[in-house]
Amino acid sequence: MKTIQEAVERTIRKTPFIEEALNEKLINVSSLARVILPEVSKLLRKDVKAGAVMMAINRLSPASELRIRKNIRKFSLALGDYIVRSDLNDYTFRNTPSLLKEIARILNKASENNDYFITVSQGIFETNIVISDNLKQDVEEFFKQENLINHVSNLASITIKLPKENLEQSGIYYFILKQLAWADISLQEIISTTNEMTIVVKEKDINETFSILMDMKAK
Secondary structure, three states: OOOHHHHHHHHHHOOHHHHHHHHOOOOOHHHHHHHHHHHHHHHHOOOOOHHHHHHHHHOOOOHHHHHHHHHHHHHHOOOOOEEEEEEEEEEEEEOOOOHHHHHHHHHHHHOOOOOOOEEEEEOOOEEEEEEEHHHHHHHHHHOOOOOEEEEEEEEEEEEEEOOHHHHOOOOHHHHHHHHHHHOOOOOOEEEEOOOEEEEEEEHHHHHHHHHHHHHHHHO
16 A cells, blocks of 8 residues: 555656756745645545645655756766757648658758758658758648648757767756746757757747757756
8 A cells, every 4th residue: 555655756756847846945845735635645545634745745855866867967068069950841741652752752852952951750640841941842842742730830940969878868858858848938849869859949939949958058
């Protein structure tokens, strides 16, 4: 049977922002206890007093979370160059037997000029294509018979070169994306390879996004 301590830990760990804010002493423990009391009582299948929940919150150990944060901050200092691109378009098409042929055509077109920017991410049911404005006319011509799900223009991207240690360190993407979430920056797309991460945002948000990422390297 779960203890109150275990139930409180499980409830708080589900929301990393709360856990971090607790460690930074930005949250009133008494208020938090009242908020999570129904969830804790549900997990334990019995009524629990707010005072007991408060005591459990105060006994939470930040050791593992702080260790991860320390490793990630060290990792952030090793981040490579940031590459910024503007004037981007984001297309989403429904997957069809003919779609791959058109993707091959646009990739072949993009190979003709180093100024072209293109990324292709294929999911189970749909495929996402992010391209620079100078490929927009070609995409709309090549894919005119395909099922367009969504199209957004006036976008920009920042590509982050990750050190090879990123495969061994947990929490990297959370650490980066958390900074943007706190700044209320919505992400259009996240594109990743083994050692690169590309964040696509609205052009109006690119300066703030770049500033936040630069601050990460300075800490």
